[in-house]
Amino acid sequence: MKLVYRVTPQQRLIIVEHAIQQMVGYTQRHWWNCEAGGVLLGRHLLDSHDVVIDEVSTPQKSDLRSRFAFFRSSRHEYLARQRWLEQDRTSAYLGLWHTHPEPDPNPSSVDRLDWQQAVYGDTFEGDHLFFPIIGTERIRVWCLSRSGTIQELNQEIKNG
Known part of the structure; x- marks a missing residue:
């Protein structure tokens, strides 16, 4: 299984099964599950x-987690940099993911502020960063461009 989203008429975002499984493994199905998150890692296809x-980074001991909040530690940045070096500078930082304890997740004002800080403060290739939120029943993905345009991406293909 992979998830495919339309970013622009010429560009798609593809999330492979391994990355989906990593994120979905932290779904907040029970009242005792805390929010979880990490960074998105991948590549821009040349052709x-x-x-x-x-792949994605997963929660670290240094993160701050509660039922309704997640604060990423700098350990995620370190892990992303290590993958970039291990992959001969081909593994790119593509955005941030986290979970919500709701079936159909919606970004909070804190989430949107976090996304803006990432786009304006982080170093990345391309024009967009991506922001999946993993709900208890649905995954929704937003992207934010360097120009400040935010959009929810439409899922194109569920399986395939």
Whole structure:
């Protein structure tokens, strides 16, 4: 299984099964589950405009987690940099993910502020960063461009 989203008429975001499983493994199905999150890692395909998320960082001991909040520690940045070096500078930082304890997740004002800080403060290739939120029944994905345009991405293909 992979998830495919339309970013622009020429560009798709593809999330591979391994990355989906990593994120969905932290779904907040029970009242005692805390929010979880990490960074998205992957690549910009050379023969197209498509972006592929191959893996994600998962919660670290240094993160701050509660039922309704998640604060990423700098350990995620370190892990992303290590993957970039290990992959001969081909593993790209593509955005941030986290969970919500609701079936159909919606970003909070804190989430949107976090996304803006990432786009304006982090170093990344391309024009967009991506922000999946993993709900208890649905995954929704937003992207924010360097120009400040935010959009929810439409899922194109569920399986395939």
